[in-house]
Amino acid sequence: xxxxxxxxxxxxxxxxxxxxxxxxxxxxxxxxxxxxxxxxxxxxxxxxxxxxxxxxxxxxxxxxxxxxxxxxxxxxxxxxxxxxxxxxxxxxxxxxxxxxxxxxxxxxxxxxxxxxxxxxxxxxxxxxxxxxxxxxxxxxxxxxxxxxxxxxxxxxxxxxxxxxxxxxxxxxxxxxxxxxxxxxxxxxxxxxxxxxxxxxxxxxxxxxxxxxxxxxxxxxxxxxxxxxxxxxxxxxxxxxxxxxxxxxxxxxxxxxxxxxxxxxxxxxxxxxxxxxxxxxxxxxxxxxxxxxxxxxxxxxxxxxxxxxxxxxxxxxxxxxxxxxxxxxxxxxxxxxxxxxxxxxxxxxxxxxxxxxxxxxxxxxxxxxxxxxxxxxxxxxxxxxxxxxxxxxxxxxxxxxxxxxxxxxxxxxxxxxxxxxxxxxxxxxxxxxxxxxxxxxxxxxxxxxxxxxxxxxxxxxxxxxxxxxxxxxxxxxxxxxx
Amino acid sequence: xxxxxxxxxxxxxxxxxxxxxxxxxxxxxxxxxxxxxxxxxxxxxxxxxxxxxxxxxxxxxxxxxxxxxxxxxxxxxxxxxxxxxxxxxxxxxxxxxxxxxxxxxxxxxxxxxxxxxxxxxxxxxxxxxxxxxxxxxxxxxxxxxxxxxxxxxxxxxxxxxxxxxxxxxxxxxxxxxxxxxxxxxxxxxxxxxxxxxxxxxxxxxxxx
Ligand code: SF4
Numbered sequence: 001x002x003x004x005x006x007x008x009x010x011x012x013x014x015x016x017x018x019x020x021x022x023x024x025x026x027x028x029x030x031x032x033x034x035x036x037x038x039x040x041x042x043x044x045x046x047x048x049x050x051x052x053x054x055x056x057x058x059x060x061x062x063x064x065x066x067x068x069x070x071x072x073x074x075x076x077x078x079x080x081x082x083x084x085x086x087x088x089x090x091x092x093x094x095x096x097x098x099x100x101x102x103x104x105x106x107x108x109x110x111x112x113x114x115x116x117x118x119x120x121x122x123x124x125x126x127x128x129x130x131x132x133x134x135x136x137x138x139x140x141x142x143x144x145x146x147x148x149x150x151x152x153x154x155x156x157x158x159x160x161x162x163x164x165x166x167x168x169x170x171x172x173x174x175x176x177x178x179x180x181x182x183x184x185x186x187x188x189x190x191x192x193x194x195x196x197x198x199x200x201x202x203x204x205x206x207x208x209x210x211x212x213x214x215x216x217x218x219x220x221x222x223x224x225x226x227x228x229x230x231x232x233x234x235x236x237x238x239x240x241x242x243x244x245x246x247x248x249x250x251x252x253x254x255x256x257x258x259x260x261x262x263x264x265x266x267x268x269x270x271x272x273x274x275x276x277x278x279x280x281x282x283x284x285x286x287x288x289x290x291x292x293x294x295x296x297x298x299x300x301x302x303x304x305x306x307x308x309x310x311x312x313x314x315x316x317x318x319x320x321x322x323x324x325x326x327x328x329x330x331x332x333x334x335x336x337x338x339x340x341x342x343x344x345x346x347x348x349x350x351x352x353x354x355x356x357x358x359x360x361x362x363x364x365x366x367x368x369x370x371x372x373x374x375x376x377x378x379x380x381x382x383x384x385x386x387x388x389x390x391x392x393x394x395x396x397x398x399x400x401x402x403x404x405x406x407x408x409x410x411x412x413x414x415x416x417x418x419x420x421x422x423x424x425x426x427x428x429x430x431x432x433x434x435x436x437x438x439x440x441x442x443x444x445x446x447x448x449x450x451x452x453x454x455x456x457x458x459x460x461x462x463x464x465x466x467x468x469x470x471x472x473x474x475x476x477x478x479x480x481x
Numbered sequence: 482x483x484x485x486x487x488x489x490x491x492x493x494x495x496x497x498x499x500x501x502x503x504x505x506x507x508x509x510x511x512x513x514x515x516x517x518x519x520x521x522x523x524x525x526x527x528x529x530x531x532x533x534x535x536x537x538x539x540x541x542x543x544x545x546x547x548x549x550x551x552x553x554x555x556x557x558x559x560x561x562x563x564x565x566x567x568x569x570x571x572x573x574x575x576x577x578x579x580x581x582x583x584x585x586x587x588x589x590x591x592x593x594x595x596x597x598x599x600x601x602x603x604x605x606x607x608x609x610x611x612x613x614x615x616x617x618x619x620x621x622x623x624x625x626x627x628x629x630x631x632x633x634x635x636x637x638x639x640x641x642x643x644x645x646x647x648x649x650x651x652x653x654x655x656x657x658x659x660x661x662x663x664x665x666x667x668x669x670x671x672x673x674x675x676x677x678x679x680x681x682x683x684x685x686x687x688x689x
Contacts, residue, residue, distance in 0.1 A: 022671045023664040029646040031664055033671050035679060043563065045514035059668075065682040071512060085512040092514055103686045110689050122688075124680050136563040136587055152565035152591035154658075162661040164668055168644060200499050201557040205586045234560060236586045254688055257678035265678050300499055321498055321555070328497070420508050439503040439561060441526050 001169035001207070001281075009275035011172055012241045013207045016147040016272070020130050022164055031164045035129040038115045039066040039102065039156070041093040042420070043134030047157035048096040060163045061101040065124065066093060068106050069114045071420045074383050074410035077107055082422065100160075113386020113412045116140040116354035120224060121388050123253025127242035127269035132159055137354050137436065139230045142239035143223035144246055145272055147207070149237040170236050173206040174280040177214035179288040184470040186364065187222030188356060188434070188453035190214065191229035192294035194286060196304040204234035206281075209274060214288040215240055220249040221360035228355045229436055232301040241273035295341050295466050296438045296451040298329035303438075305341055307456065307468045313337045332440050333448050334428065342466050344450070348431040349380035349461035350443070351407075351454055353417035356434035357385025359392050361454040365434075366398045368458035368472060374406035375464030381408040381423070383415040407461070419444045432460035485596055485651050487625040488577060490550030494614035495540050498555035502588060505559065505567040519566055520573025545618045553580045553611045556604060559588025568595045578624050580631070582607045593647045594657070600624060600631060606639050626652055 001017065004010050010018075017032070024030035037060075044066070051058070058064060071086040073079070081087040090107075097104040105112045111122065116137055119125040125141040131148035132138060134156045141148035151165065159165055175194060195202070208230050215223065223240050230238025240246075247266050250256050257265045292306040303326065305311060311330070314323045314337050330337060335344065351357075351365050362382065374380045382402050384390035390412055393399055399409045416423040417435035419442070425431055427446025434457050435442075438449040452460065455469045510522045527539050535542045541549075552571065558581040559567060568591045571579070578598040592599045602610070613633070614620045623632045626648065631638045650657055661668075 020671075023667045029644070031661055031667070033668065033675075035675075036682075042511050043565070046516050046565075049514070062681040062683040065685070083512070089512050089514055101683075103682045111685075122685060124682065124685070126680065129679070134563055134565075136561065150563040150587050152563055152568070152587055152594060154565060154594035155590065158658045158661060161658055162665075162668060163672075164661050164664070166646065166657050166661065168646070200560060201583060204557065204583055234557060234585065255680040255682075255685060261678040265676070268676070300501070325498055418508050420511065437501075437503070437561065439501045441507055442503055445507070445526055 001172055005275070005277045005279040007277065009277040009279070011209060011274045011278045011280065012145055012239060012272050013147060013172060013209065016128055016130065017169065019128065024166070027169065029166055029168050032130055032167050034132050034159050034163050034165055035063060036119070036124060036131045037064045037159050037163070038119060038131065038133035038138070039064060040069050040115050040133070040135065041089045042070045043153050044096065044156055045089060045092045046153045047134070047160060048092070048100070050157050051160055056161045058100040058102065058160045063163060064102045064160070066097050066102050066104040067112060067115045067118055068093060070414045070418065072107055072413040073421050074413050074415050074423055077411055086420070110387055113388060114354045114357060114414055116228065117357060117385035117389065120144065120220070121253070121386060123250050123256035126250065126256070126265070127246060128272045132165060136231045137228050139235065139238045140224050140228040140354055142227040142230070142237050143220060145239055145242035145269065147237055147239065150231065170205055170207045171281040173203050173208045173235070174283040175208055175210050175286065176212040176283065177210065177286045177288050178212040179214055180217070181214060181288050181291065182470070184455065185291050185293055186453040186455065187218055187225040189291055189294045190286070190288065191226050192296065192301065192304050192451065193291050195229065195233050195301045196294065197286070198233050198284065200232060200300045200302045201234040203230065206235050208233070208235045208238040209280065210238060210240050216243065219360060220245060221358045224358065225355055229301070232436060242269045243273065293453060293456050293469055295456065297333065297335060297341065298326060299332055299438055299440050301436070301438060301451060303329055307341050307466055309341055311335060311337055311339045311341070342468065345430070345465040346378060346432045346450070346460050347429045348425060349378055349457050350383070350416040350431055350433040350435065351381070351457050352383030352385065352415055353435035354385060355436040356454050357383060357389065359389050361434065362389065362393045362398050365454040365458040366401045368455045368469065369405045369407070369462065370401050372405055372462045374461050377464050378461050380406065380461040381410055381416070383410045383423070384412045386412045416443050418442060432457045432466065485598065486627050487623065489621060489623040490577060491546070491548055492551045492553050492610065492614040492620050492622050493541055493546035493549035494611040495552060495554045496611045496615070499557045499560055500554055501561035502559055502564050502567040502585070503561055506564060506570040511564060511566055516569050518573065519570035520575070523570035523574040548575065550575055550577045551580060551622050551624070552576045552578070553607065553614050556582035558584050559592070560585035563587040565591045565595070568592050568597050572597055580607055580610055580622070593651065596651065598624060598626065598651070600641050602631065602639060602641055610638070
């Protein structure tokens with residue numbers, strides 16, 4: 001973290017850091033207070049167990065929210081889980097929350113959903129807050145100008161017990177994205193283009209702040225997508241300074257202050273934005289006008305190409321390590337170097353996850369799907385990010401559009417983003433997915449994942465292979481009115 | 482937390498970059514609710530054939546690495562998911578340290594919490610140690626956390642950096658959670674300063 005710039009100008013990160021430091025050295029290691037602790041079934045049982053063994057209790061159950069999302073089946077709710085190990089994990093979460101007085105959104109709750117979708121839509125994620133969760137994609141919440149990052153189970157235990165966490169200041173990286181996004185190019189493509197440029201370790205350990213006219217022009221949903229993917233460049237957190245878009249999104253949400261309190265809060269929130277002249281340790285510029293829809297071809301999110309491009313030839317890659325990694329990835333993916341992206345056929349399509357499972361994402365995909373049919377070889381599913389998203393989409397008739405085209409319309413959860421529930425790829429199956437990780441086996445052992453935006457996934461479902469959404473009729477394109 | 486000062490062990494090389502925690506411990510093992518018993522599942526899909534026999538081509542299946550306690554790998558080791566199970570699995574497989582040019586941020590924190598030492602060296606040094614681990618059978622390293630040095634039988638190879646906070650926790654066996662509890666009064670006074678309108682999850686319990 002760089003110190004204050006000229007005239008005491010501070011970054012939003014620095015301001016949040018200063019406002020949450022409970023003890024410790026401001027420049028080396030500080031104890032930070034946590035405003036919101038999100039908990040889910042997979043990374044919490046061992047933390048609660050240790051807490052209990054040490055005879056401790058949760059310090060601030062009122063600042064802790066638990067949801068069931070990672071392992072939940074997305075078929076009809078109310079059925080017993082087929083997987084006894086997963087069922088036991090859910091039971092433990094229920095028991096732990098009951099014992100400690102923590103609010104839990106279980107499978108029957110009307111607000112159940114993926115933890116990173118639920119927080120923002122409730123207005124629980126607010127600017128200037130510190131937010132942690134035993135999940136790497138906690139960076140998502142940074143879209144509101146919060147300092148939000150993933151932690152491991154031992155740290156979950158620490159936050160349960162103390163509501164605080166030891167943190168060393170991180171280096172800062174400004175990623176400035178300027179210019180208008182071309183039609184058919186989404187926030188997901190911005191994120192993939194950035195990772196393609198900086199690499200999966202390009203922001204390692206840093207706190208990234210996204211700035212520039214493109215970012216300002218994004219909706220909250222788009223900003224959430226960009227901040228969500230920040231972790232894929234190795235960053236600790238990503239954030240966007242709060243502005244009018246942030247305030248308009250928050251006003252009236254269940255967990256947000258109302259009336260005079262909202263005005264007071266709004267004033268504090270706007271003052272959190274990075275000051276003019278605040279300095280970052282590093283800066284990077286991306287021109288949005290030149291961006292195209294992106295498709296990953298390998299086994300990490302930086303192995304990515306434009307839809308009209310090709311998989312690189314190994315000889316074009318800069319170093320030995322890169323060539324080896326690409327060769328290994330292509331062998332896993334069952335692909336040849338130099339193949340045109342549009343020639344890659346898919347078996348499955350997954351639209352959902354905390355990256356692209358919000359209403360705007362489903363609308364963008366539905367616009368492409370409307371009146372068309374899923375390719376006969378393809379099995380396609382839509383998994384809304386939360387029950388709230390699902391109900392909103394249904395009230396607009398999006399479910400009908402998807403169903404009529406041959407998509408499965410499912411209940412909310414992480415689903416095929418990581419395949420801890422029954423939604424998995426079979427070995428060798430190839431999937432166009434709107435999720436965030438294309439690691440080996442992520443969606444099922446031997447499964448092959450290509451990361452894309454929601455309209456690109458929708459188009460791949462209809463055609464049975466990747467196609468450039470910009471070729472579709474104008475009216476179908478996201479952003480077109 | 483147990484104290485670690487220096488230890489010596491056999492090195493096993495896994496010379497690839499960006500080894501992600503999905504590979505270290507695949508998701509099907511994350512449904513368990515304990516901290517033990519993940520060692521056999523470590524690197525599951527790389528390590529075993531579908532019928533359960535070891536994959537002969539996987540580096541860590543080399544019998545020469547049996548009993549290894551130091552893993553040497555490429556840059557950005559442990560990237561991806563926050564699953565602490567990855568560290569439990571590596572510990573379960575017998576590793577006490579990982580040597581690499583860089584580490585995933587959350588993985589590093591999880592390692593330190595569990596006494597798995599992330600030894601960060603320059604890319605050149607990490608590659609050289611990986612090469613020696615492959616070429617010389619039985620190659621061993623001595624890792625001295627107090628002196629912050631890495632040596633082999635030919636002498637000191639290089640120093641390494643470590644966060645002073647963690648060095649203290651690891652060498653003295655201090656628990657960061659207990660160190661935080663020592664600040665209970667500071668935490669309480671911070672709580673009194675917080676704005677009244679900040680959200681409380683308890684108020685959402687009855688939300689429909
Ligand atoms: S949707 Fe995927 S990335 Fe998001 S929280 Fe769930 S498993 Fe993690």
